[in-house]
Amino acid sequence: MLRFKALLSLIAVMTIAIMLTGTVQAQNVYRIGLNVPITGGGADAGKREVIGAQVAVNEINAKGGIGGAKLEMIVTDTGSNPHDAVNAVRKLAGDDKVLAIVGPHYSGVAESTFPLGNRIGIVQVAVASSKPGVAAANRPFAFRNTLTEDKIAVAVVEAVKKRYNPKRIALIVDIKDAVARAIGTKVFPGVLKKADLNVINAKKPVTFQTGDAQFTAQVTKLKALNPDAIGLGALGPDALNIITEARRQGMKQPFFGTAPLIEGNIPEKGGSAVVGTIAGSIWSTQLNDSRSRAFIKSYKELAKTLHPGKFTANPDYYPVNSYDAVYMIVDAIKAKHIKPGMENLATKRIAIKDHFSDMKSFNGIASDGFNKVGDGKKNVHVFEIKDKAWKLIK
Amino acid sequence: MSIYMEGILMQMGINILMAYSAFIILATGQLSLGNAGFMAIGAFCSGYLTVRLGIPLPIALILSALLSSLVGVALGIPVLRIRGFFLVLGTLGFGETVRAFFINFEPTGGAYGMRGLFGTTFEMVLLTVVAVTIGLWRIEQSRIGRAFDAVAADEDAAQGAGVNVRAVKVMAFGIGAFIAGLAGGLSAHHLLYVEPGHFSFLVSAMAVLFVILGGMQTFWGAMLGAVIFSLLPEMLRFMEDWRLSVYGAALIILMILRPNGLLSRVFLRNIAMKFQF
Amino acid sequence: MLAQQLVNGILLGSTYALIALGLTLVLGVFGKLNIAHGDVFMFGAFAGVAAASFGASLALAILAGIFVSAVVNVIIERSCFYPLRNAHFLAPMLSTIAFGILLQNVATQIWGSDPSRYPNIEAVTQFEIGGILLSSVHIVILAVSFSVMLTVDIVIYRTKIGRALRATALDPEVAGLLGVNTKNVMFITFLTAGALAGVAGVLTAVVYSQISPLIGIRQGLIGMVAMVIGGLGNLRGAMIGGILIGLVEVLNDAYLDASYRDLIVFSLFFGFIILKPNGLFPQPSGNRS
Numbered sequence: 001m002l003r004f005k006a007l008l009s010l011i012a013v014m015t016i017a018i019m020l021t022g023t024v025q026a027q028n029v030y031r032i033g034l035n036v037p038i039t040g041g042g043a044d045a046g047k048r049e050v051i052g053a054q055v056a057v058n059e060i061n062a063k064g065g066i067g068g069a070k071l072e073m074i075v076t077d078t079g080s081n082p083h084d085a086v087n088a089v090r091k092l093a094g095d096d097k098v099l100a101i102v103g104p105h106y107s108g109v110a111e112s113t114f115p116l117g118n119r120i121g122i123v124q125v126a127v128a129s130s131k132p133g134v135a136a137a138n139r140p141f142a143f144r145n146t147l148t149e150d151k152i153a154v155a156v157v158e159a160v161k162k163r164y165n166p167k168r169i170a171l172i173v174d175i176k177d178a179v180a181r182a183i184g185t186k187v188f189p190g191v192l193k194k195a196d197l198n199v200i201n202a203k204k205p206v207t208f209q210t211g212d213a214q215f216t217a218q219v220t221k222l223k224a225l226n227p228d229a230i231g232l233g234a235l236g237p238d239a240l241n242i243i244t245e246a247r248r249q250g251m252k253q254p255f256f257g258t259a260p261l262i263e264g265n266i267p268e269k270g271g272s273a274v275v276g277t278i279a280g281s282i283w284s285t286q287l288n289d290s291r292s293r294a295f296i297k298s299y300k301e302l303a304k305t306l307h308p309g310k311f312t313a314n315p316d317y318y319p320v321n322s323y324d325a326v327y328m329i330v331d332a333i334k335a336k337h338i339k340p341g342m343e344n345l346a347t348k349r350i351a352i353k354d355h356f357s358d359m360k361s362f363n364g365i366a367s368d369g370f371n372k373v374g375d376g377k378k379n380v381h382v383f384e385i386k387d388k389a390w391k392l393i394k
Numbered sequence: 395m396s397i398y399m400e401g402i403l404m405q406m407g408i409n410i411l412m413a414y415s416a417f418i419i420l421a422t423g424q425l426s427l428g429n430a431g432f433m434a435i436g437a438f439c440s441g442y443l444t445v446r447l448g449i450p451l452p453i454a455l456i457l458s459a460l461l462s463s464l465v466g467v468a469l470g471i472p473v474l475r476i477r478g479f480f481l482v483l484g485t486l487g488f489g490e491t492v493r494a495f496f497i498n499f500e501p502t503g504g505a506y507g508m509r510g511l512f513g514t515t516f517e518m519v520l521l522t523v524v525a526v527t528i529g530l531w532r533i534e535q536s537r538i539g540r541a542f543d544a545v546a547a548d549e550d551a552a553q554g555a556g557v558n559v560r561a562v563k564v565m566a567f568g569i570g571a572f573i574a575g576l577a578g579g580l581s582a583h584h585l586l587y588v589e590p591g592h593f594s595f596l597v598s599a600m601a602v603l604f605v606i607l608g609g610m611q612t613f614w615g616a617m618l619g620a621v622i623f624s625l626l627p628e629m630l631r632f633m634e635d636w637r638l639s640v641y642g643a644a645l646i647i648l649m650i651l652r653p654n655g656l657l658s659r660v661f662l663r664n665i666a667m668k669f670q671f
Numbered sequence: 672m673l674a675q676q677l678v679n680g681i682l683l684g685s686t687y688a689l690i691a692l693g694l695t696l697v698l699g700v701f702g703k704l705n706i707a708h709g710d711v712f713m714f715g716a717f718a719g720v721a722a723a724s725f726g727a728s729l730a731l732a733i734l735a736g737i738f739v740s741a742v743v744n745v746i747i748e749r750s751c752f753y754p755l756r757n758a759h760f761l762a763p764m765l766s767t768i769a770f771g772i773l774l775q776n777v778a779t780q781i782w783g784s785d786p787s788r789y790p791n792i793e794a795v796t797q798f799e800i801g802g803i804l805l806s807s808v809h810i811v812i813l814a815v816s817f818s819v820m821l822t823v824d825i826v827i828y829r830t831k832i833g834r835a836l837r838a839t840a841l842d843p844e845v846a847g848l849l850g851v852n853t854k855n856v857m858f859i860t861f862l863t864a865g866a867l868a869g870v871a872g873v874l875t876a877v878v879y880s881q882i883s884p885l886i887g888i889r890q891g892l893i894g895m896v897a898m899v900i901g902g903l904g905n906l907r908g909a910m911i912g913g914i915l916i917g918l919v920e921v922l923n924d925a926y927l928d929a930s931y932r933d934l935i936v937f938s939l940f941f942g943f944i945i946l947k948p949n950g951l952f953p954q955p956s957g958n959r960s
Contacts, residue, residue, distance in 0.1 A: 007618070007656060014625040019399060039638045039776065041885055043784040047635075077631065079638070082585050082592070087401050087628060094397035108591065111509060115586035119512075120397070137509050175930045176497075178506055207929035211886060213686070213879050216679035216809075217921040224672045237786040237881050248806040250797050269788040269881075307635075311783035425761060472945045479704055480948045482764070483899055487941035490892065494933035505930070595892070599706070599768045606765055635780060642773030646750055649766045653758030 027341045030065070031072045032329055033092035034322070035103030035113070036127060040080025042105050045263075045318050047307040049127050050075055052319020053102055054306055055298045056326035066333055069340035073326070078104050082112035089113050093122045097342045099333070100125070100352050102325040105318070107131030107178055114138035122349050123356055125325040128318055130259070131178040132186065135374035141353050143370055145321045145328070147378045149183050152258040152280040153191045155380040159393050160256045160278050161195055163384070166228035169197050171205040172218060172242060173233035180210065183258055184233015192231065200225055210238060215245045223251055232257035236264025240274065247273040254278070263316060267385045277385045278393070282378040283317040283366035286392050291365050295323060317366060321376075324364035332356060400516050404584055406624040407519035411577035412597070413604040413616035414526055415570040418533075420602070420610050422566040423546035424473070427482055427598050428489030429574045434593035435462040435492065436575030437582035438502040441511050444583070446501075451513040451583060459575035466571020470564035489598050496590040507589025514584035522580065526573055530613040542566065574601075607648055609655030618657055675803050676925045677918065682809055682878070684917020685816035689871035690894035691901065691909035692823060693864035699904035700840045700860045703752055704764045707771035708868055709891020711747070713884060714774055715740030715869030716876040717782050724790050729811065729877070732789075736873035737866040743774070744865025745858065771887070778884035786881035812874045819870055820910050823863075827906055836860060840904070896940040902950025912950065 034053050037046035057073045065071055074096050078085035085104050092098045100123040104113050107129040114134065117124045118141045126135075126144040135144045160166065169192055173184025189202045206221050219242065222230060230246075232239045232255055239261050246255075254276045261279035270277075285296055299315040332338075332355035338348045361377070362369040368377040383390035395403075412429060419426045439458035443449040449457075473484055497505045533539045544552035545562045553559045582588040600623070608619025626644065630637045694708050705711075718739035719732040727735065751766035796807045827833035838846040839856045847853050875890070876882045893916060901912025916936065923932050943950065 003656075003661065011621060011625070014622070014629050017629050018402060018625065019396070038635045039779070041784050041883070043635065043779050045785070077634065077637065079627075082587070083405060084627070086585060087398065087405070090396075090401040091398040108589065111507065111587035111589070112585040115509070115512065131506075175928070176505060181505070204928075208924065209929050209932065211883070211889075212929075213875055213886065213890065214679075214683055216682055217676055217924040220672060220675045220679060221925055237883070240788075241879060241881060248797075248808060249804055264786065264881075265788075309783070311785055476944060476948055478760075479698065479702075479903065480944055482704065482761070483895060483903075484941060484944035486892075486895070487899075487937055487944055490937040491934065491941050494937050498930055498934060595888075596768075599765065602761070603765050603768060606759060606762055610759065636776075639773055639776035639780065642769045642771075642776060645769035646766055646773065649758075649762060649769070650750065650754040653755050653762055 026072070028069045029072050030069055030333060030338075030340050031074065031096065031098045031342075032326070033096065033098035033101040033103070034073055034075045035078055035085060035088050035092060035101050035124075036075075036105050036322070037080040038075075038077040042078075042080040044311040045128065046078070046080075046105055047309075047312045048315060048319045049103075049105060049322040051299060051303050051306050051312060052315060053322040053326050055295065055302055055319075056323045058302070059298070060326075060330060066330060066340070071330065074098060078106075078109055080106065080109070082109050085109045085113050086116055089116055089120070089122075089124070093117075093120045097345055098122070099338070099345070099348055100329045102322055102329070103127055105129070107134050110134050110142070110144070114142040117141045121346060121353075123329075123353050125328065125356075127321045127325065130182075132182050139374060140357060143356050143374045143376075145325050145367055145376045147259070147282050147380070148375050149179070149258045150187050150191065152282075152380050153183070153187045155382050156256055156258055156278055156280040157188075157191050157195045157197070159280075159382045159384070160229060160254075161197065163278065163393075164229055164254055167198060168227045169199045169229050169231055170201050170222055170225045170227035171199060171231045171233060172222060173205040173207050174210050174235065174238060175207045176209040177235055180233045180235050180238075180260060182233075183260070184231070187258070188231045188233060199231075200227060205233070208234075208238065208242075210235060212238065212241075215242050216249075218242065219245045219249050219251065222246065223249055227253060229253055230255045232261065235260045236262070236266055240264060240266045240270055243270060243277065244273050262383070262390065267389045270385070271388075274385050278382065279390070280380050280382045281317060282380065283320050284381065284383065284390055284392070285315065286383070286390060287381070295320065295365055320366045324362070324367035327364060328356070328359065328362060328367070331362070395516075402624070402628055404514065404516055404519045406621060407523045408577050408581045408584070409601075409604065409620040409624045410523050410617050411526060411573055411580070412601040413608070413620040414530060414613060415574035415577065416598075416601040417605045417610065417613050417616040418530070418573065419566050419570040420605060421542045421546060422563050423549070424563060424566060425481055425602070426485040426567070426570060427595070427602060428469075428485035428487070428492070429570065429601050430593040430595065430597040431489035431492030432462045432466055432571040432574035433578035433581070433597065434496055434590065435465055435571075436578030437588045437592070438496055438499075438508070439575075440579035441508050441582050441588050442502055444513065445508060445510045451579075452518075455576055455579040458579050459572045462575025462578070463568045463572035467564055467568040469571070470567030473567075474560055474563055486595060486598070489593070489595060493590050493593050496593075503589070505590065507587060509587050511583045511586055511588060514580050519580055519584075522576055526576070527613070527617070534613065538562075538565075603645065605655075607645070607652075607655055609657030611655075611659045612657060612662060614662060615655050615657040619655070672925070674801075676921055678803050678805065679925075680918035680921035681914055682813060682917070683921055684914035685813060685820075686871045686875050686878070686913075687890075687893055687897050687917050688820060688910040688913025689816055689867050689874075690890055691897035691913040692820065692906060693867035693871075694894050695898050695901075695904060695906055695909040696860050696864045696867070698898070699906065700836055700856065701752070705744075705747060705751075705767050705864070706764055706891065707747060707767040707774060708864070708894060709887035709889070710771040710774040711740050711743050711865055711887070712868040712872040712875075712890055713882065713887030714743050714778060714872070715865075716872030716882045716886070717778055717787065717884075718869070719873030720787050720789050720876050720882060721782075733815070733870055733873045736869035738869070740869030740872060741862045741865035744861045744868070748857065748861040771891075775884045775887070782884070784884060786883045788881045789876045808877060812878055815870065815874060819867065823867070824907065824910075832859065893936070896936060899940060899943050899948075900950055902952045903948070905950065905952050908950050908952040911952065
């Protein structure tokens with residue numbers, strides 16, 4: 001009997017605890033949500049995104065908030081999986097009554113949170129997601145503050161041509177990760193063909209799976225093809241392993257890829273193996289404009305106290321995306337004269353959505369608004385690895 | 395009810411169904427660590443029916459669960475001859491093979507998955523859970539339930555007493571697969587998207603874990619295990635980045651404290667007596 | 672290219688063999704399946720990388736991996752297997768699943784979710800033997816894995832401890848009656864299984880160059896596949912099974928497509944269990960399942 005009562009009380013307590021997690025309603029406050037991974041495979045990137053967004057929130061509040069009212073950001077954990085992420089969106093939109101949400105991270109997660117956001121009627125600005133078509137399939141409330149890979153690929157291929165003048169290109173593609181796969185099978189073949197480069201294995205690229213433990217089979221195959229340069233449809237860590245194995249097997253050809261390569265600290269970790277690799281991205285700590293410099297400084301300062309650690313100390317383009325996203329929402333609030341507080345939530349959220357739909361340009365650190373399917377517009381910067389770092393190619 | 399609470403309860407309901415699917419198989423002395431495979435079949439099939447063929451969700455759910463059930467029976471037959479860890483690993487292998495199959499199956503999107511699913515409501519999940527609960531309760535009270543118990547306790551004795559052991563064991567897989575198929579269809583139309591990555595071995599393992607933690611003698615144990623361990627990760631949100639570590643540790647500790655689970659038949663009978671059921 | 676790919680397959684397979692060996696030791700001697708074995712491997716890999724980043728040599732890094740994995744495995748024995756020895760026969764195995772979740776998340780907290788790299792594996796020399804290319808790294812891995820496997824084989828089949836282990840696997844009661852200290856055997860078995868996972872972990876980190884907290888999941892699964900194909904509970908079978916799976920994966924990637932890899936491997940897994948559960952090398956002794 002005691003056990004029975006204990007169990008019932010336990011369940012009751014847990015249910016009440018969850019119900020109480022909704023935050024207190026407040027009047028003179030603008031509330032937004034940040035839904036990114038704090039646990040799971042994306043934890044490091046997610047924590048950096050938290051810091052980047054918080055830098056923006058702190059800056060805005062230091063200047064007196066928006067029309068005198070404070071900006072409040074509620075952070076939830078997507079757990080790097082769609083179940084937790086969906087629960088988090090419901091919490092943010094339903095209980096916490098936020099105006100808009102920055103996040104999620106990962107296309108796989110966005111595929112569930114985006115349609116949910118449409119049903120609820122709340123804008124989500126993904127910080128990282130480049131699987132083709134995700135925002136396009138989820139109009140009108142889904143936006144991705146990321147750049148689609150084809151623009152980056154065009155710039156990269158141009159740089160590769162100039163630098164190496166290759167005749168024969170071989171491709172190696174990750175068939176598991178949606179983004180890497182799209183880069184290798186949909187983006188690069190077309191872009192390379194347009195640039196008059198011959199892809200010798202376009203129909204049957206060399207394939208692998210994300211996070212594979214070794215690449216001896218794949219590299220042996222690449223070597224047998226004898227290309228002049230190799231295109232990578234791969235995420236950063238896998239790219240690094242592929243290039244390392246290639247050098248081990250005696251291959252000297254250069255490698256190139258797009259944005260995912262910029263992640264994973266390839267220059268620092270790769271040593272001499274990776275020198276000469278070319279990739280492109282929307283931002284890097286190399287850029288010298290004043291706003292980037294200011295952001296890097298504020299970020300590093302905040303990173304000492306918020307989620308401190310080796311993997312969050314330095315920013316990459318994810319926190320820049322979350323920083324810009326916060327400012328975009330603030331921009332929408334101001335432009336649409338949205339009043340603080342929790343009333344008329346539906347109308348306010350629609351107003352924000354309208355503003356985002358019309359955001360053809362934006363003066364962000366690395367964000368220039370959205371195109372008509374909700375994907376981000378940004379500048380592309382091409383880099384080559386030299387002296388243990390990504391050096392900007394002018 | 396807040397949409398947050400609603401979402402949690404819906405996922406809890408789906409977890410309860412998965413726990414039931416693991417339970418009914420355990421009730422015959424067998425074990426499946428591959429129920430995520432049945433869940434996948436239910437999910438992809440129902441998704442295909444609703445998104446590509448425009449069939450209403452309830453019908454799509456039933457049809458897919460039936461397909462899953464057929465596959466369950468097809469699996470139940472060859473596994474009749476294996477026991478112990480072979481059974482564990484065999485069902486595990488089955489689940490992984492199903493997942494790998496869908497990675498290559500283009501009509502449901504392959505590795506990219508399928509979009510456009512919608513329609514799971516709180517009422518639908520509630521109704522399904524209630525219906526399956528009643529079903530399991532009826533089975534438990536009936537001759538079939540007693541046959542299940544007999545087979546779980548001692549197959550040879552049961553055979554001797556006239557129970558068609560083979561039929562009982564295969565039936566358990568069929569029923570378990572049906573319930574898992576329902577769970578898969580409901581889940582996919584709740585997450586509004588489906589991809590093979592949603593049906594990993596961990597999903598199968600958690601279903602079994604819920605049952606063992608809740609008490610595997612009765613299906614109420616499966617329900618209890620699913621309820622508590624669906625609430626726990628949400629409740630632990632305040633732990634931020636330690637959330638999942640604490641979750642894992644909590645599971646281990648609970649197993650040590652209550653190795654036979656939280657509920658047992660004797661316990662429930664005592665409760666029933668107290669309330670004069 | 673075929674000869675090179677065969678060598679590649681053996682290289683990959685040797686790490687699988689070590690993992691399968693560790694799993695089989697515990698399964699064979701105690702009839703218990705440790706589903707967190709892959710995560711024990713992962714933890715050892717991280718320990719090795721951490722040691723190397725403080726300047727340790729490869730040998731020291733391997734020792735660090737051995738030590739950490741062995742300790743973790745013993746902790747698993749104390750938290751998941753010993754307390755649940757009288758519960759439902761599956762309970763310990765399920766508890767190890769939870770332990771795996773714990774290990775993955777603790778590793779993420781300590782070392783981060785972004786991949787960690789084994790430092791300084793730059794200085795590599797190439798050797799060419801009859802048209803087949805091998806780097807010094809590859810040679811070291813082959814040498815270490817095969818010597819470990821050989822050592823285990825010798826210990827199990829030619830020493831007193833090995834006899835005690837095999838006796839306990841066959842029949843713990845009788846073994847106890849005959850004077851085998853079954854408690855010690857348990858401790859040594861888990862320690863050794865952990866150590867093997869640790870070696871595999873560090874070697875993989877060196878070949879892979881990078882590791883993340885999630886790499887244990889697939890490695891553990893493949894270890895189980897190798898174990899089944901070799902014959903459940905059969906140590907030599909586990910080693911051969913590991914090498915075979917390595918070959919299957921590499922040949923698939925070389926001549927087919929990586930998308931078919933899981934389908935082929937897990938269909939083989941399932942097929943063997945249903946049709947040939949005693950694996951390729953059914954052994955009359957030492958089989959406890």
